[in-house]
Amino acid sequence: MIDIDVLERNIERMASSMRNRGLKLRPHVKTHKTLEIASKQLAAGAHGLTVATIGEAEVFAAGEASDIFIAYPLWITAHHADRLRTLAAKCTIGVGLDSVEGAAAMGSQLGADAGSINVLIEVDSGHHRSGVLPGEVGDVARAAAAAGLNVTGVFTFPGHSYKPGMPVGAAQNENEALGQATAELEAAGFEVNEISGGSTPTALLAGETAATELRPGVYVLGDAQQLELERCTWDDIALTVAATVTSRHEARGGNLRRVIVDAGSKIMGSDRPAWATGFGRLPDYPDARITALSEHHATIEWPQDTELPALGQRLRLVPNHVCLAMNLVDEVTIVKDGSVVDRWAVAARGRNS
Amino acid sequence: MIDIDVLERNIERMASSMRNRGLKLRPHVKTHKTLEIASKQLAAGAHGLTVATIGEAEVFAAGEASDIFIAYPLWITAHHADRLRTLAAKCTIGVGLDSVEGAAAMGSQLGADAGSINVLIEVDSGHHRSGVLPGEVGDVARAAAAAGLNVTGVFTFPGHSYKPGMPVGAAQNENEALGQATAELEAAGFEVNEISGGSTPTALLAGETAATELRPGVYVLGDAQQLELERCTWDDIALTVAATVTSRHEARGGNLRRVIVDAGSKIMGSDRPAWATGFGRLPDYPDARITALSEHHATIEWPQDTELPALGQRLRLVPNHVCLAMNLVDEVTIVKDGSVVDRWAVAARGRNS
Numbered sequence: 001m002i003d004i005d006v007l008e009r010n011i012e013r014m015a016s017s018m019r020n021r022g023l024k025l026r027p028h029v030k031t032h033k034t035l036e037i038a039s040k041q042l043a044a045g046a047h048g049l050t051v052a053t054i055g056e057a058e059v060f061a062a063g064e065a066s067d068i069f070i071a072y073p074l075w076i077t078a079h080h081a082d083r084l085r086t087l088a089a090k091c092t093i094g095v096g097l098d099s100v101e102g103a104a105a106m107g108s109q110l111g112a113d114a115g116s117i118n119v120l121i122e123v124d125s126g127h128h129r130s131g132v133l134p135g136e137v138g139d140v141a142r143a144a145a146a147a148g149l150n151v152t153g154v155f156t157f158p159g160h161s162y163k164p165g166m167p168v169g170a171a172q173n174e175n176e177a178l179g180q181a182t183a184e185l186e187a188a189g190f191e192v193n194e195i196s197g198g199s200t201p202t203a204l205l206a207g208e209t210a211a212t213e214l215r216p217g218v219y220v221l222g223d224a225q226q227l228e229l230e231r232c233t234w235d236d237i238a239l240t241v242a243a244t245v246t247s248r249h250e251a252r253g254g255n256l257r258r259v260i261v262d263a264g265s266k267i268m269g270s271d272r273p274a275w276a277t278g279f280g281r282l283p284d285y286p287d288a289r290i291t292a293l294s295e296h297h298a299t300i301e302w303p304q305d306t307e308l309p310a311l312g313q314r315l316r317l318v319p320n321h322v323c324l325a326m327n328l329v330d331e332v333t334i335v336k337d338g339s340v341v342d343r344w345a346v347a348a349r350g351r352n353s
Numbered sequence: 354m355i356d357i358d359v360l361e362r363n364i365e366r367m368a369s370s371m372r373n374r375g376l377k378l379r380p381h382v383k384t385h386k387t388l389e390i391a392s393k394q395l396a397a398g399a400h401g402l403t404v405a406t407i408g409e410a411e412v413f414a415a416g417e418a419s420d421i422f423i424a425y426p427l428w429i430t431a432h433h434a435d436r437l438r439t440l441a442a443k444c445t446i447g448v449g450l451d452s453v454e455g456a457a458a459m460g461s462q463l464g465a466d467a468g469s470i471n472v473l474i475e476v477d478s479g480h481h482r483s484g485v486l487p488g489e490v491g492d493v494a495r496a497a498a499a500a501g502l503n504v505t506g507v508f509t510f511p512g513h514s515y516k517p518g519m520p521v522g523a524a525q526n527e528n529e530a531l532g533q534a535t536a537e538l539e540a541a542g543f544e545v546n547e548i549s550g551g552s553t554p555t556a557l558l559a560g561e562t563a564a565t566e567l568r569p570g571v572y573v574l575g576d577a578q579q580l581e582l583e584r585c586t587w588d589d590i591a592l593t594v595a596a597t598v599t600s601r602h603e604a605r606g607g608n609l610r611r612v613i614v615d616a617g618s619k620i621m622g623s624d625r626p627a628w629a630t631g632f633g634r635l636p637d638y639p640d641a642r643i644t645a646l647s648e649h650h651a652t653i654e655w656p657q658d659t660e661l662p663a664l665g666q667r668l669r670l671v672p673n674h675v676c677l678a679m680n681l682v683d684e685v686t687i688v689k690d691g692s693v694v695d696r697w698a699v700a701a702r703g704r705n706s
Contacts, residue, residue: 030648052649072649075599075615075665098600101664129650130600130613159647246428247451247483260483262428266680267705270623294512295383295676296405296425296705297482311454312428323648327619327681330703350683352620352649 001316001333004341006238007220008040014219015044017204026050026069026196028217031323033348034332035063037220048092050215054083055351061090063347069094069196071155071215073102073122073130081109084117094118094194096155098132100143107147114148120155120196121185125177126170127159137181138188145190153194154181155215161201164229164275171202171209179210201231223322224281225273234283239332240316241267241280241325243298248311257302259309263317264296269324281318290317354669354686357694359591360573361393367572368397370557379403379422379549381570384676386701387685388416390573401445403568407436408704414443416700422447422549424508424568426455426475426483434462437470447471447547449508451485453496460500467501473508473549474538478530479523480512490534491541498543506547507534508568514554517582517628524555524562532563554584576675577634578626587636592685593669594620594633594678596651601664610655612662616670617649622677634671643670 018025027041028050038049038060048067051057057068068087073096074080087093097103097119107114121140124131132140141151156177161170174197182192197203197211200218218226222237243263251257265279270293272279278290279298285306292299298317302308309315319325326332327349334342371378380394381403391402391413401420404410410421421440426449427433440446450456450472460467474493477484485493494504509530514523527550535545548565550556556569571579575590596616604610618632623646625632631643632651640656651670655661662668672678679685680702687695 072615073599073613075597077665099664102599105665128609129645129647129652244428246426246455256481260426262425262706265622265624265677266703269618270625270677271618272623272625292482294482295680299482311452312458324618324623327648328703328705350619350681352681353615 004336011044024213026215028215031217033346036344056348059348067092073098076106076109088116096122098122103143118152119144119149120153123156123177123181125156125158126173137184155196157198167201171205221322224318224320245313261298265293266295268319271321357689364397377566379566379568381568384570386699389697409701412701420445426451429459429462441469449475451475456496471505472497472502473506476509476530476534478509478511479526490537508549510551520554524558574675577671577673598666614651618646619648621672624674
């Protein structure tokens with residue numbers, strides 16, 4: 001269930017913050033995979049969309065998007081090249097690169113069409129996943145240009161912001177890495193049109209940034225990770241999972257006091273960072289803890305001073321990582337003031353490649 | 354990708370083991386959610402299927418199944434009752450119960466049709482999820498009978514078997530809990546037709562059991578959890594995820610030596626028990642470790658004595674928990690001797706309720 005008022009408030013808050021800071025907003029739509037939400041983000045001023053895969057780009061290009069960035073260091077085969085050509089005929093397409101070999105493969109597969117694809121070099125700002133290290137930007141950019149691709153800028157994802165106490169430092173790392181990568185790209189003789197950063201935990205932090213655009217995703221729906229990182233409040237959480245109490249244990253063995261509800265990992269997703277208090281949260285019972293998750297059971301330890309809910313009672317659960325929950329359903333129920341007003345298809349669900 | 358020879362060998366091994374021990378096999382099809390695999394299990398001698406939800410039961414009842422057990426303590430509303438009536442008109446339907454209140458709700462919603470539904474009382478054999486404790490079986494059974502339901506037996510899921518060193522003890526707990534529950538049900542004046550146990554880690558353990566049927570699920574495909582629990586070998590793993598190396602770091606900072614592949618939590622699932630070596634395994638590189646999983650990236654630390662794979666190379670990954678991986682795709686590719694021979698729909702994907 002998505003509360004449309006909360007959703008629209010989240011969209012407007014991020015859009016106005018970016019406007020006020022003179023930054024472009026290119027929301028990552030892997031979070032919601034839903035055309036209706038992308039339309040609202042574009043209407044609020046997003047200048048384009050970010051996706052993770054060619055398959056997601058295809059879904060959103062069939063919608064209203066005219067400028068899509070695939071923020072991933074793609075390895076391009078003949079099949080992928082055909083799909084990129086088709087996409088580039090419809091809208092502006094940017095892709096990520098982080099290796100000389102990846103640039104050569106992409107260029108050779110695209111052949112004469114290579115120039116229709118914009119390339120942003122990915123730099124590692126501390127998350128240590130994909131991305132080149134400082135000093136390597138020029139080499140990859142020159143390989144891309146030699147392969148006929150159109151090098152337009154640099155990007156990074158400061159994913160190490162997903163830890164308590166880390167967002168401010170990660171935002172500084174992002175700023176430094178983007179600044180250095182921009183200098184390297186300019187030194188290699190390229191015009192830098194786009195300097196692109198991430199992430200929901202860092203996007204709303206004030207302060208100087210080298211970025212020209214930001215790509216937050218989760219902000220639009222909120223989740224228990226953002227709540228526990230203090231990057232959103234309970235009032236900012238738009239998506240909840242409706243669950244029913246199916247088993248109830250007032251006291252058992254020691255002082256275990258808990259209910260089992262019928263929402264497990266196949267709807268909540270099972271991301272559970274070590275710092276999280278559990279596998280999600282309950283907005284109506286903030287002291288309850290989801291201590292275990294099977295495929296169709298969540299085990300919820302109940303606070304001692306609060307009455308245990310009855311069998312059959314409906315509870316609202318907030319997933320730890322909302323991007324995984326959205327990817328598990330074919331459609332979402334849209335509510336306004338507690339009433340169902342619409343159902344939206346999760347059009348890009350499962351588009352992993 | 355599913356290797357059909359491995360799949361068929363797994364199906365036959367479990368079926369013949371159950372035959373030899375005089376036990377009935379009722380495989381849990383939430384693992385694969387696929388009609389073609391269920392047909393093979395039934396053809397090999399399974400006397401019925403186990404599912405987790407009414408939605409899964411509806412999919413398999415439309416296939417070849419004539420006897421389905423929903424191994425879950427259902428809370429029945431009017432909507433659910435209509436669906437159960439429709440199911441019971443097609444095939445034999447059993448459901449779980451673990452509370453007096455659940456029995457009363459189910460009976461009152463089903464009304465005159467309550468007797469068409471078989472009920473098995475769930476007992477907690479040590480997993481401490483749903484299920485009644487010893488001493489409570491009679492009360493729930495009497496409430497079910499008073500509500501007009503047809504009480505046929507008891508069941509348990511020894512889920513605490515999912516930990517190194519635990520399967521043997523969990524199988525003993527299961528045996529004891531089922532024995533005691535059966536005695537309680539008989540003492541309450543019921544005929545006990547079915548005594549139903551779980552799970553893949555315990556099902557192939559030899560020895561006496563109070564059970565008349567077992568409900569393993571994962572055995573059919575295998576996964577990294579079963580491998581690391583030593584409940585299957587590399588040769589028993591039928592399902593792998595094909596991934597491409599998209600980023601490669603020969604050495605960076607200290608001695609990190611790793612590749613990034615384009616298979617993340619949206620295809621592998623993110624279950625990661627504390628005892629697991631990582632987020633999955635690589636059958637062709639058993640010493641490699643999947644140390645991190647984002648939505649579209651797996652970070653694989655590579656053994657020092659093995660050449661780092663090239664960018665663009667395809668790798669096979671084994672998910673930790675195959676039930677989650679199957680639930681993330683609309684179809685699976687079937688291979689035999691390395692060639693694609695078929696594609697099967699994951700017909701019950703996403704059927705959470």
